[in-house]
Amino acid sequence: MSPVLAELERLFPPGRLLHKPGELAPYESDALTAFRARPLAVVLPESHEEVVQAVRWCVRHQIPYVARGSGTSLSGGSLPIEGGLLIGLNRMNKLLRLDPRERIAVVQPGFINLQVSQAAAPYGLYYAPDPSSQPVSTIGGNLAFNSGGAHCLKYGMTSNHVLAAKVVLPDGETVVLGSESLENTGPDWLGLFVGSEGLLGIATEVTLRLLPKPETYHTVLAAYDSLAKAGEAVAAVVASGLLPGAMEIMDSLAIEAAEAAVKAGYPLEARALLIVELEGETPQVEAEARHLEAVIRKSGAYEVRVARSSEERMKIWKGRKAAFSAVGRLSPDYIVQDGVVPRSRLGQALAEIEQLSARYGLRVANVFHAGDGNLHPLILYNGRVPGELERAEALAGEILKLCVALGGSITGEHGVGMEKKAYMSEMFAEADLEAMRRIRRALDPLELSNRGKMFPGEAPALRFQGVHPLEQAGVISRE
Amino acid sequence: MSPATLRPNSVAEVQEAVRTERHLLPCGGGSKPALLTPGEGQTVLDMTGLGQVLEYDPGEYVLVTQAGARLSEVEALLAQHGQYLPFDPPLGQQGATLGGTVAAGLSGPMRQRYGGVRDFILGVQFVDGVGQLVRGGGKVVKNAAGFDLPKLMVGSLGRLGILTELAFKVFPLPKATATLRVAFPGLEAALEALYKLAGSPIELYALDLEPPATLTLRLGGLAEALPARLERLQAFLGRDGERLEGEAETAYWRSLNDLNLGEGALVKVTLTARHIPALEAALGPAPRRYLSAGHLLYLAWDGELDALERLLGAQGLSGLVLRGSTHRPQIGIDLSQAMAHKVTQALDPQGRFARQPYAAQD
Numbered sequence A: 001m002s003p004v005l006a007e008l009e010r011l012f013p014p015g016r017l018l019h020k021p022g023e024l025a026p027y028e029s030d031a032l033t034a035f036r037a038r039p040l041a042v043v044l045p046e047s048h049e050e051v052v053q054a055v056r057w058c059v060r061h062q063i064p065y066v067a068r069g070s071g072t073s074l075s076g077g078s079l080p081i082e083g084g085l086l087i088g089l090n091r092m093n094k095l096l097r098l099d100p101r102e103r104i105a106v107v108q109p110g111f112i113n114l115q116v117s118q119a120a121a122p123y124g125l126y127y128a129p130d131p132s133s134q135p136v137s138t139i140g141g142n143l144a145f146n147s148g149g150a151h152c153l154k155y156g157m158t159s160n161h162v163l164a165a166k167v168v169l170p171d172g173e174t175v176v177l178g179s180e181s182l183e184n185t186g187p188d189w190l191g192l193f194v195g196s197e198g199l200l201g202i203a204t205e206v207t208l209r210l211l212p213k214p215e216t217y218h219t220v221l222a223a224y225d226s227l228a229k230a231g232e233a234v235a236a237v238v239a240s241g242l243l244p245g246a247m248e249i250m251d252s253l254a255i256e257a258a259e260a261a262v263k264a265g266y267p268l269e270a271r272a273l274l275i276v277e278l279e280g281e282t283p284q285v286e287a288e289a290r291h292l293e294a295v296i297r298k299s300g301a302y303e304v305r306v307a308r309s310s311e312e313r314m315k316i317w318k319g320r321k322a323a324f325s326a327v328g329r330l331s332p333d334y335i336v337q338d339g340v341v342p343r344s345r346l347g348q349a350l351a352e353i354e355q356l357s358a359r360y361g362l363r364v365a366n367v368f369h370a371g372d373g374n375l376h377p378l379i380l381y382n383g384r385v386p387g388e389l390e391r392a393e394a395l396a397g398e399i400l401k402l403c404v405a406l407g408g409s410i411t412g413e414h415g416v417g418m419e420k421k422a423y424m425s426e427m428f429a430e431a432d433l434e435a436m437r438r439i440r441r442a443l444d445p446l447e448l449s450n451r452g453k454m455f456p457g458e459a460p461a462l463r464f465q466g467v468h469p470l471e472q473a474g475v476i477s478r479e
Numbered sequence B: 001m002s003p004a005t006l007r008p009n010s011v012a013e014v015q016e017a018v019r020t021e022r023h024l025l026p027c028g029g030g031s032k033p034a035l036l037t038p039g040e041g042q043t044v045l046d047m048t049g050l051g052q053v054l055e056y057d058p059g060e061y062v063l064v065t066q067a068g069a070r071l072s073e074v075e076a077l078l079a080q081h082g083q084y085l086p087f088d089p090p091l092g093q094q095g096a097t098l099g100g101t102v103a104a105g106l107s108g109p110m111r112q113r114y115g116g117v118r119d120f121i122l123g124v125q126f127v128d129g130v131g132q133l134v135r136g137g138g139k140v141v142k143n144a145a146g147f148d149l150p151k152l153m154v155g156s157l158g159r160l161g162i163l164t165e166l167a168f169k170v171f172p173l174p175k176a177t178a179t180l181r182v183a184f185p186g187l188e189a190a191l192e193a194l195y196k197l198a199g200s201p202i203e204l205y206a207l208d209l210e211p212p213a214t215l216t217l218r219l220g221g222l223a224e225a226l227p228a229r230l231e232r233l234q235a236f237l238g239r240d241g242e243r244l245e246g247e248a249e250t251a252y253w254r255s256l257n258d259l260n261l262g263e264g265a266l267v268k269v270t271l272t273a274r275h276i277p278a279l280e281a282a283l284g285p286a287p288r289r290y291l292s293a294g295h296l297l298y299l300a301w302d303g304e305l306d307a308l309e310r311l312l313g314a315q316g317l318s319g320l321v322l323r324g325s326t327h328r329p330q331i332g333i334d335l336s337q338a339m340a341h342k343v344t345q346a347l348d349p350q351g352r353f354a355r356q357p358y359a360a361q362d
């Protein structure tokens, strides 16, 4: 063993320092399996102090490192660095404090998203951001990507629900950002940290805000004979002044797949389905429901269903939540994109994606967060057909450029990571990226922390690898 | 001697000023004078020349303005379309600009419903300390690309760059509102009710505590549902309280945004409701109001600011002086934190935007 590794061995006991090829294999990629890299070693710290030690070791030996939660990043964000250190945070998975009166939860970074809401449930509270990877993804990973979900329309993404974080900066120093207060004096350092994709440090303790559970939900499923009509219905709901908790669209390919997978009872012949969910105080929701009904009726829906019980509600959502993995069954492989367009351009964006799909000869299914213009085109391909993966990536790139051209963004919630870094310059000018780089280098002059991600630069070659093991096992599905 | 003032009319003129002036203090409408005491040799940059609304499509619920745009004008424009800034920024009538609001990081009582200024800022354009024009964020309601520079600028007080353009998410105004003022026998009972409300599914636009023991609660939503909701609220509290409705109700909240609490310095303090009992014991007669379930305190302080700093420090709290005479408006704030220090230096390597004594990294 090299002296450098031997030094690491003095810091981490066997079992929490992995460096044999067999031990490293499970860490070689994240949920974007087309990228793969072998780290020098993996360490599994159990405390803040051990994270500091690991980072200091990296600084001492100028070894780049990547923090990792559950490795469900869809953009290659938690892809290891060839020859670098992987700092796995899954063992730091404790709920440190739950204070129902102050409505906060303090967790270690490896704590699982869904478990926050489960722990808060006895007090009538929940943690709002609900990425569909929530049964497995960690709060640390959620923070790094500012993750969102179907229910982020009204109360925002991860960043709007994180109050404070203890962070190990890339030089090994520790800072505490934010406080228990929702308000702040001085620049919002925590705001800068959240969404920084693991480049600005490692969170070792996170204070989350909990919300009271809404009293009532009102869930509507509307069927349309065209995708454009469903898109216009979203614009009409938004324009009516209603503020739903969620607004989601599925196209015919997604409907067909979801139906085959979970029998949600969706109208099979529909070209598009719109799910709108109101939430809040019962008298308010009941009144809003009447307004919503009028808007939906005018929008040209040919069939409208309202969930009459929480079972019916869950059934509607089950189809939606299963749609991604279900679409996966239509095709051996797929890539998920995550671009955002202004809501008034949804119809145009969908039409152009359809044309691109025809031009590239690859099917694209759409299941997405319509309420905030966050598209999730699923590009279906067969990795075993030579050239298809490359064609799928090229189509994905065209979709990203389209989103930027329409005034939107290359990513709404999955992050730039390794996958989209080449498209950062579509969205930002060189001076913008340079300012971000200066911030990064001020904190990390050697660019050790998650080196090679987010900023444009060389990307490793894509290789066909098949779907994520967790996904294959049906533990998670993409949203 | 009055300090030199420049009034740029374009972004290029702002860049030019940053490149030529040694030390700069950006200034919006002047509604927060404590943040505008120029140091020796500091040139004031009056940003009201960049006051345009750049993009506003009501159907999109996104607003893009220049940083010097007046809050009062922007809010009037939004109101024409039944929309508003949900973080409820104060001091509009005093001439506050959106840039100043973001730089000072100020929100008002209605932040209770959907969040503060940090939760609604989508994009930012600013001139950094070397005169470069930098953009961060975007103009769509959801965006995870690049570092979140828009949030970073909230509360930055001009220290990290001169804001030139801002994009915000806006929301539909509640169609109807009603307010209930409920007096409790003492602070303890009022706080108990505050906690109970904050942990309940009752959705309030405002949840204010007025010392000694009155809760002022604002409901908003569809007019047809409001009477039933008010009754439920009264039943929940077991008290009728005093109702405010109609013109009087809107006027009440509008006047609060002037933050005319009383004599002395106007100070913003960030806290949680947990701190209130100790503060109430210590603050004496200083007029004050706790907003957003005890997360935000606006306070008029007539004594020495050093004394206030000690008092807040004893609770581990910090504050920002908005009105009043001081060279050091940030009280109880640790300015030497490592991340702060390094990022500040990255954006302003020569200390162009530093306060006295000028240092590249204050």
Ligand SMILES: Cc1cc2nc3c(=O)[nH]c(=O)nc-3n(C[C@H](O)[C@H](O)[C@H](O)COP(=O)(O)OP(=O)(O)OC[C@H]3O[C@@H](n4cnc5c(N)ncnc54)[C@H](O)[C@@H]3O)c2cc1C
Residues within 6 Å of the ligand: A030, A031, A066, A067, A068, A069, A070, A071, A072, A073, A074, A077, A078, A089, A109, A130, A131, A132, A133, A136, A137, A138, A139, A140, A141, A142, A143, A144, A145, A146, A147, A148, A149, A150, A197, A198, A199, A201, A202, A203, A204, A413, A414, A450, A468, A471, A476, A477, A478, A479
């Ligand atoms: C089936 C599926 C469905 C998904 N659905 C959604 C969805 O609905 N919405 C959504 O937004 N995303 C979704 N994702 C993407 C992914 O789940 C999220 O990005 C999630 O937040 C990643 O969490 P993780 O624990 O797996 O993090 P990882 O993938 O392990 O890491 C993600 C990034 O965070 C960094 N990181 C991890 N821990 C820390 C830490 N403690 N401090 C600093 N940086 C850290 C890593 O370096 C990496 O850059 C989905 C992914 C899959 C596979």
